[in-house]
Amino acid sequence: MDLVHRFQQYMQETLDVSVDDKVLLTVSGGRDSMLMAHLFIASGYSCVIAHCNFHLREVDADLDEQLVSVFAERNKVPFFARHFQTNAYAKQYGVSTQMAARELRYAWFEELRIQQGVDWIAVAQHQDDHIETVLLNLTRGTGLQGLQGILPKRGNIIRPLLFLSSEEITTHVKELQIPFRDDQSNFSTKYARNKVRLEIIPKFREISAEFDDIMRENIVHFQEAYDLLQSFVLPIREELFMSEDSLIRIKKSKLQPYLHRLPLLFELFKPYDFSKNVLADMREHWNGESGKIFHSPEYELLLDRDDIWLKAKAEKHFSGSAIEIQTSTSFFSFADKLFEISIGGNTSICPSENVLQLDYEKLQFPLKLRFWEEGDYFYPLGMEGKSKKVSDYFIQKKIGRYAKVTIPILINGNGDIVWIVNYRADNRYRITKSTKKVFTLVCK
16 A cells, blocks of 8 residues: 555544545644645645744754745645744743743644634654653653553644654655755754654664564553543543533542542543642642642642532633733733734735734824733724624634633723734724824734
8 A cells, every 4th residue: 555545544544534624734844744744735635834933943944944835835735834932932931942832833733723724733743753752751750641652633633644653754755755854953862852762762672673563562552551541530530520610519528439549539630630749639638628729730629628629720820911012112922922013104914814014093002912801892804883792703713711811912002902813903993095104013
């Protein structure tokens, strides 16, 4: 069976993705993602290509973008690129450069998925990445779940190259003469994943020439074991965790029989990302004073007299956040996004959803950037004289409850909404024939 047919079979049988679905291809310019793009195009999928320029490798990053842009143009595939000030983001939020790049790209991919009406986000990870992930997770204490490696599908993210090894990809790219660029940072052992790939896995292959095949079989066994565990845990969770509006209620009397088994407790609360240490702490305070709150990255757990209450943090996290924008401001960041302002006389319109252009003379400074609030309304661009509640607009765009509280909204000095960032500007402040000065705000 040739490569294209193997790919199509994997897409249909393993990923359950139809050729009629629309797919966002995340393409860096490396051999893996370039082969992935080639296979989607050769198979007749409706695609858009997304490329991230993290500005971490100076000239090389721009050459990567140029390669992907030319490839997309030659194949008549819509191309989108986003530039990120990754180091500035990492410094501001106190995360590693790798984590900053990950957070920035996945936030943008989801944003682009919604804007373009895409069904799936395709990421070019392969079998070798699968094995590397399992070995890395062994050092991170992720438990049985981490030993599953990389799942072929999670939510709307698919990994269409997991049926190929790195060696196979290299062979096919050469045979098909697909252009690509090597990222030199992949050869540096200062990153843990690279160290596993370049130093540790070769040692295992010296011990056993069949190491890769054995690991792939092991991963299947780990996945089956995890599925078996979940078949036991899921009915218990469904019985104990009761939804009440935006809260989840758990009767302490029903959870009590499982309290002494911390691994089981960990699995029960896994969807809410509570660590074993936090759950052990909760157990220590089980019969103590009611009202104590425990935290996971996305949830709060309230230990009450007779019940446990779970609540999502999302709205609490973003409420009250706002910044002011003065006429002297040229560059700023907000909500994991970077913005650049320019003011000039060029009235030609840029048809891009991440670029806002307004009539400068209609604005009152300082402007304010904040998140959605109940009762917000605006006059969507193109809807002459018709107002719309922002909440209704979010419903129309199929933006979920927790996603909507993360979307910045730009406010004029008089209180009018002028832009739902990366979605729709306000019609009242648009550029017209009489506009002399243009306020441009780019979300990077």
